[in-house]
Amino acid sequence: MSESKRGRPRDMEVDRRVLDIAAAQLVERGYAGLSIDAVAEAAGVAKTTLYRRWPSKDHLAVAVTARMQEADPVADTGDIRVDLVNYLTHIVAAINRSRSLGLVAELAAAAARHDDIGELIHGVFTRRNALVLALIERAKQRGELRADTDAVVLFDQLAGALYYRVLFTGMPIDPAYAERLVTAALDGAVPTGEMS
Amino acid sequence: MSESKRGRPRDMEVDRRVLDIAAAQLVERGYAGLSIDAVAEAAGVAKTTLYRRWPSKDHLAVAVTARMQEADPVADTGDIRVDLVNYLTHIVAAINRSRSLGLVAELAAAAARHDDIGELIHGVFTRRNALVLALIERAKQRGELRADTDAVVLFDQLAGALYYRVLFTGMPIDPAYAERLVTAALDGAVPTGEMS
Amino acid sequence: MSESKRGRPRDMEVDRRVLDIAAAQLVERGYAGLSIDAVAEAAGVAKTTLYRRWPSKDHLAVAVTARMQEADPVADTGDIRVDLVNYLTHIVAAINRSRSLGLVAELAAAAARHDDIGELIHGVFTRRNALVLALIERAKQRGELRADTDAVVLFDQLAGALYYRVLFTGMPIDPAYAERLVTAALDGAVPTGEMS
Amino acid sequence: MSESKRGRPRDMEVDRRVLDIAAAQLVERGYAGLSIDAVAEAAGVAKTTLYRRWPSKDHLAVAVTARMQEADPVADTGDIRVDLVNYLTHIVAAINRSRSLGLVAELAAAAARHDDIGELIHGVFTRRNALVLALIERAKQRGELRADTDAVVLFDQLAGALYYRVLFTGMPIDPAYAERLVTAALDGAVPTGEMS
DNA sequence: GACTAATCGAGACGGTACGTCAAGTCTTGTG
DNA sequence: CACAAGACTTGACGTACCGTCTCGATTAGTC
Numbered sequence: 001m002s003e004s005k006r007g008r009p010r011d012m013e014v015d016r017r018v019l020d021i022a023a024a025q026l027v028e029r030g031y032a033g034l035s036i037d038a039v040a041e042a043a044g045v046a047k048t049t050l051y052r053r054w055p056s057k058d059h060l061a062v063a064v065t066a067r068m069q070e071a072d073p074v075a076d077t078g079d080i081r082v083d084l085v086n087y088l089t090h091i092v093a094a095i096n097r098s099r100s101l102g103l104v105a106e107l108a109a110a111a112a113r114h115d116d117i118g119e120l121i122h123g124v125f126t127r128r129n130a131l132v133l134a135l136i137e138r139a140k141q142r143g144e145l146r147a148d149t150d151a152v153v154l155f156d157q158l159a160g161a162l163y164y165r166v167l168f169t170g171m172p173i174d175p176a177y178a179e180r181l182v183t184a185a186l187d188g189a190v191p192t193g194e195m196s
Numbered sequence: 197m198s199e200s201k202r203g204r205p206r207d208m209e210v211d212r213r214v215l216d217i218a219a220a221q222l223v224e225r226g227y228a229g230l231s232i233d234a235v236a237e238a239a240g241v242a243k244t245t246l247y248r249r250w251p252s253k254d255h256l257a258v259a260v261t262a263r264m265q266e267a268d269p270v271a272d273t274g275d276i277r278v279d280l281v282n283y284l285t286h287i288v289a290a291i292n293r294s295r296s297l298g299l300v301a302e303l304a305a306a307a308a309r310h311d312d313i314g315e316l317i318h319g320v321f322t323r324r325n326a327l328v329l330a331l332i333e334r335a336k337q338r339g340e341l342r343a344d345t346d347a348v349v350l351f352d353q354l355a356g357a358l359y360y361r362v363l364f365t366g367m368p369i370d371p372a373y374a375e376r377l378v379t380a381a382l383d384g385a386v387p388t389g390e391m392s
Numbered sequence: 393m394s395e396s397k398r399g400r401p402r403d404m405e406v407d408r409r410v411l412d413i414a415a416a417q418l419v420e421r422g423y424a425g426l427s428i429d430a431v432a433e434a435a436g437v438a439k440t441t442l443y444r445r446w447p448s449k450d451h452l453a454v455a456v457t458a459r460m461q462e463a464d465p466v467a468d469t470g471d472i473r474v475d476l477v478n479y480l481t482h483i484v485a486a487i488n489r490s491r492s493l494g495l496v497a498e499l500a501a502a503a504a505r506h507d508d509i510g511e512l513i514h515g516v517f518t519r520r521n522a523l524v525l526a527l528i529e530r531a532k533q534r535g536e537l538r539a540d541t542d543a544v545v546l547f548d549q550l551a552g553a554l555y556y557r558v559l560f561t562g563m564p565i566d567p568a569y570a571e572r573l574v575t576a577a578l579d580g581a582v583p584t585g586e587m588s
Numbered sequence: 589m590s591e592s593k594r595g596r597p598r599d600m601e602v603d604r605r606v607l608d609i610a611a612a613q614l615v616e617r618g619y620a621g622l623s624i625d626a627v628a629e630a631a632g633v634a635k636t637t638l639y640r641r642w643p644s645k646d647h648l649a650v651a652v653t654a655r656m657q658e659a660d661p662v663a664d665t666g667d668i669r670v671d672l673v674n675y676l677t678h679i680v681a682a683i684n685r686s687r688s689l690g691l692v693a694e695l696a697a698a699a700a701r702h703d704d705i706g707e708l709i710h711g712v713f714t715r716r717n718a719l720v721l722a723l724i725e726r727a728k729q730r731g732e733l734r735a736d737t738d739a740v741v742l743f744d745q746l747a748g749a750l751y752y753r754v755l756f757t758g759m760p761i762d763p764a765y766a767e768r769l770v771t772a773a774l775d776g777a778v779p780t781g782e783m784s
Numbered sequence: 785g786a787c788t789a790a791t792c793g794a795g796a797c798g799g800t801a802c803g804t805c806a807a808g809t810c811t812t813g814t815g
Numbered sequence: 816c817a818c819a820a821g822a823c824t825t826g827a828c829g830t831a832c833c834g835t836c837t838c839g840a841t842t843a844g845t846c
Contacts (some may be wrong), residue, residue, distance in 0.1 A: 004846075006301065006789050006843080006844060007788080007789035007790025007842085007843070007844080008789075008790050008791040008841065008842045008844095009790080009791080009842080009843065009844095010790090010791065010792095011791075011792080014791095014792090017209075018340070019835085023302075028308065030308070031305065032309060035831085035832065035833090036832075036833070036834085037832070040793095045792080045793080046791095046792060046793040046794060046795085047793095047794090047795090047810070047834085048791090048792075048835085049792055049793075051834070052792090053789075055834090056833085057832090057833075057834090066808075102305055102308025102309060102362075103303055105302075105307070106301075108301035108304070108305075108364060109298055109302045109305050109361070110229070110377045111301075111366070112295075112297050112298030112301055113226070113228065119366070120365055121364065122364070122366035123367070125365050125366075125367060142385070145386060145387075146385055148389050149380075149385045150376060150380060152367075153357070153373075153376055153377060153379060153380045156356075156357035156360055156361050156365075156377075157353040157354075157356070157357045157377070157380065157381060158353075159356075159360055160352075160353070160355075160356030160357035160358070160359060160360030160361065161349070161352035161353045161356035162356070163356060163359070163364070164352055164355055164356030164359055164360065165352050167304040167307070167308075168318070168359070169321050169325070170307070170315070170321075172320030175305055177349075180346060180349050181352075181353070183327075184345075184346060184349050184350060184381075184384045185353060185380075185384070186383045186386050187386060188343055188381070188382055188383045188385075189341045189345045189381060190340070190341060190342065190344050190382050190383060191339070192388070201818065202812075202814085202820045202821075203811085203812065203813085203819075203820035203821030203823090203824040204811040204812050204813095204820075204821055204823075205811080205812065206821095206822065206823095207822075207823080210822095210823090231800085231801065231802090232801075232802070233801065233802085234801095241823085241824090242823065242825065242826095243802095243803085243804095243825095244804085244805090244822095245822075245824080246825080247803070247804085248822075248823090252802090253801090253802080253803095290833075397796035398794045398795075398838080398839070398840090399793080399795030399796065399838080399839090400794075400795055400797075400836065400837040400838050401838065402796065404658060404797075406796095406797090422701070423697070424701065427624070427696060427826085427827065427828090428828070428829085429827065429828085430827095437797085437831095438798040438799060438800095439798095439829085440797075440798080440831090441796075441797055443829070443830085444795095444796075444797085444807075447829095448828090449827090449828080452674040453622050461842095463689055471723065485834090491700075493700050497693055497694075497696035497697035497699075497700055498697045499694075500693035500697075500755040501619065501690055501693035501694045501697050502754060503693070503755070503758070504689050504693055504755075505618065505620065505690060509796085510758055511758070512616025513756065514756070514757055514758030517756045517757050518757060519757075533671050535779070537777045537778060538777055538778065538779050541772075541777045542768060542772060544759075545765075545768050545772045546777055548748075548749035548752055548769075549745040549746075549748070549769070549773060550745075550755050551748075551752055552744075552745070552747075552748030552749035552751060552752030553741070553748035553749070554748070555751070555752055555756070555846075556744055556747055556748030556751055557744050557748065559700075560692075560696060560699075560710070560751070561710055561714060561717070561744075562707070562713075563740075569741075572738060572741055573741060573744075573745070574742045576737075576745065576773075577741060577745060577772075577773070579778060580773070580776025580777075581733045581734055581737045581742055581773060581774045581776075582732070582733060582734065582774050582775060583733075583734050584780070595816020595817065596817040596818075597816085598815075598816095599817075602818090623805090623806065623807090624806075625806070626806095631821090633819080634805095634817095634818060634819045635808080635820090635821090636810090636819080636820090637811085637817075637818060638817075639807095640817080640818090643808095644808080645806090645808090677834085692787070
């Protein structure tokens with residue numbers, strides 16, 4: 001039933017060491033500065049060993065980022081407004097720290113280059129977002145949000161604004177912006193009582 | 197008054213021809229498929245001539261895209277809801293057509309790589325968005341939108357959601373999504389009459 | 393004892409093919425006409441492979457010439473006068489044939505540019521001259537030449553005159569000149585019996 | 589009859605300034621380090637102006653060297669042995685000083701590349717050598733040298749040995765070598781009284 | 785203990801593009 | 816005309832990575 005386990009087994013220590021070093025390079029020198037040769041050398045590992053695990057530089061980069069964002073704190077205080085601001089503030093901090101910005105863009109580009117990488121990336125984001133979507137759903141059931149609220153659309157509005165602003169318009173993001181964002185999304189833009 | 201114009205003047209025809217060809221390559225073969233050598237050859241121009249005008253491949257790519265998006269149609273029907281849906285629908289179509297997706301991501305990455313490119317990109321988006329921001333402002337003055345609406349935040353929510361969704365979560369975007377987006381942004385998520 | 397031979401071994405066939413083609417280019421089109429790109433292409437080899445073995449165009453050229461002059465015929469007839477004339481005549485023929493002249497000058501220039509190349513070139517000439525120096529030594533022991541004859545000086549006079557004449561003064565060299573040269577060097581210029 | 593002398597006359601000052609600067613570059617950075625662009629810039633002169641006078645870099649280099657070696661001291665003491673040693677010692681000093689070595693080789697290479705440059709170079713050497721050849725001729729007439737001495741061959745032996753030694757074998761040259769050289773050339777290598 | 789099968793380290797290799805450099809030509813406008 | 820300025824062509828150079836390959840040496844489990 002199980003595939004026969006013959007031959008020398010993989011050294012799991014290698015995975016750890018390579019990902020650590022690749023993460024370091026990625027943070028220090030950006031995506032373009034992540035060189036397979038350099039990582040292999042620094043990890044004391046042959047390039048072939050690298051390619052046996054990650055079929056391309058893009059795959060390695062995705063693996064690194066997947067491991068980097070394991071735990072985003074999502075607390076449910078019962079006040080959706082507060083919870084969302086907290087969460088966005090956390091993301092804002094992560095973006096402003098380190099080089100993660102360029103990295104995120106490069107990953108999106110890699111996703112557009114290769115379908116399989118696209119799936120990996122999308123999986124990463126989907127898993128990361130699931131907790132917040134659940135949060136929103138619970139607020140709907142509590143009646144804090146309208147029953148017809150589309151959780152995904154709401155979340156897209158929030159997270160999307162953040163990335164769009166910083167990536168494309170180059171404007172800064174900070175906790176105050178996160179708060180304005182949540183307010184705007186929750187309250188809407190039309191005058192009260194005039195909804196269609 | 198003006199700096200004396202000495203020496204052989206630049207051949208403006210070259211700019212046109214190079215940008216045309218680069219645009220074609222970009223659309224046909226994507227960002228990675230844009231090769232300075234190939235463009236130079238196809239344009240019948242020396243590589244050095246290219247580098248005299250655009251100091252790197254990234255710069256050329258930015259120049260190309262800047263020229264590509266001259267006119268996005270922004271009509272003011274007097275109904276902001278309709279105008280925004282129209283505009284977003286137009287962007288959705290542009291994104292779904294051709295390879296522009298990967299290109300956008302690559303440009304964002306390039307922006308993160310070099311500061312000067314960042315400024316160029318941000319300028320492009322800023323100019324492109326100005327018309328829509330003005331549209332929103334007019335709707336505010338008409339009383340169609342609340343007076344305290346932050347136009348930039350509203351726009352970030354709309355455009356950002358679009359790009360975020362398609363780039364990072366890999367979900368499709370279509371006219372229906374554009375409509376849901378506008379509705380959500382304008383009407384908000386909290387039940388009517390419960391605004392803080 | 394020997395350094396352990398790890399990694400993929402170099403393909404010696406490549407050396408042979410590259411040197412053959414480079415030699416051909418060198419002879420047909422001269423030093424300036426020797427292009428790394430062209431050689432790599434013609435040899436069906438990547439440029440990087442070339443640079444791994446010869447760190448610059450100059451190094452490659454030296455390697456080519458080193459291989460070209462493996463066997464200069466040095467016969468010992470017992471008559472030093474005859475032997476030297478034969479040898480010089482052979483060199484004269486080699487110089488007059490093909491482009492070797494410019495090549496020799498270029499190599500000397502390359503030697504002045506890079507120290508390591510200098511050593512290579514000097515090694516080539518040293519090895520090439522060793523046989524003739526031995527010939528001269530034997531003539532000394534036979535008593536054909538004076539015991540205090542400095543073999544190196546004598547050889548410098550002969551070979552040097554040849555190259556100097558053709559390279560710097562542009563005068564032709566031929567077998568007759570070779571003979572005059574040997575006569576002059578062996579017999580001296582002062583009237584007999586008037587030596588200091 | 590005379591070519592019409594119309595238009596702006598050439599600025600002779602330019603020639604001087606350019607040659608000065610080119611000479612400096614040549615000495616400081618060698619032949620490859622002599623860049624037309626750099627010379628033009630340093631001389632405050634347009635490249636076209638340079639090319640109007642010297643049709644190529646090689647021509648400029650030749651012009652520079654021609655001007656550099658105006659006066660080699662040739663004194664006639666009445667003792668040919670002494671005079672030759674003096675002269676060679678002077679050349680040895682010139683070679684050992686500065687970068688002239690590589691330069692000489694490059695010029696020889698340039699001579700082999702273009703016929704017209706060859707003629708220029710050969711002219712330079714011919715003129716430079718004329719005085720020494722005359723010296724040798726006078727020694728012949730005085731009976732200091734054998735009447736059948738070939739002055740050119742003798743000179744080739746002396747100067748040639750110098751250049752050959754230092755360019756091709758990489759051995760050092762010094763006044764002592766110059767002396768050994770003259771002795772060997774004048775006295776010959778065969779035992780006294782055994783001349784054929 | 786021999787055999788088999790996979791991993792690992794090392795490094796050569798093909799390929800593709802990059803960005804740079806210098807030579808020499810051409811095109812302006814100015815004196 | 817000469818000249819300054821600088822754009823342009825041409826051609827090659829050397830470099831940097833990527834991803835593949837070929838070795839020999841380990842390191843298991845299997846027979």
